[in-house]
Amino acid sequence: MEHFNAASEEALEQTLLSCLRSPRWCRRVAEHRPYPDLDSLLAAADEAAYDLTWPDLTEALAAESLPTLPPGTYSAAYTALSAAHAAYEARFGHVFVICLEGVPRGECLDHILEGIRSRLTNDPEEERVVVAEELRRLARERLVHALRGAGNCASNHNEPAPGR
Structure with missing residues (x-):
């Protein structure tokens, strides 16, 4: 979590946008730093996803394949x-x-x-x-994967590895 919490705004935005292409979601997740642990980060990411409007979701969908x-x-x-x-x-x-x-x-x-x-x-x-639920789940999976890729403590989390 140290790497995530200490990341520059630009690096954090890039990481978060790779998880879900919603600037509103990214802002909501970023503004609550620092996170004490992965579970807190994932809870905040979930909450931010639940608050997205249909236009926010449409924006995120445009980047999906x-x-x-x-x-x-x-x-x-x-x-x-x-x-x-x-x-x-x-x-x-x-x-x-x-x-x-x-x-x-x-x-x-x-x-x-x-x-x-x-x-x-x-x-x-x-x-x-x-x-909305599938996008939330994708964002969560991608966030865990991004943190694991950064060599972060997320690799100790008890969530299963992404299925891809």
């Missing part, structure tokens, strides 16, 4: 995923997001396709709630 599929995935799988994603984007007007934390690599494609297909049945308001 579909998760990367594992190497060796068959071309038919890419076709199925492309078709499902196109249907989702046509229905909701934005990219499909899903957090794959804890999903084994070999099950990612099935998890993504199942998620798109089941969420296509949501009405737009229901899907906004799901999208």
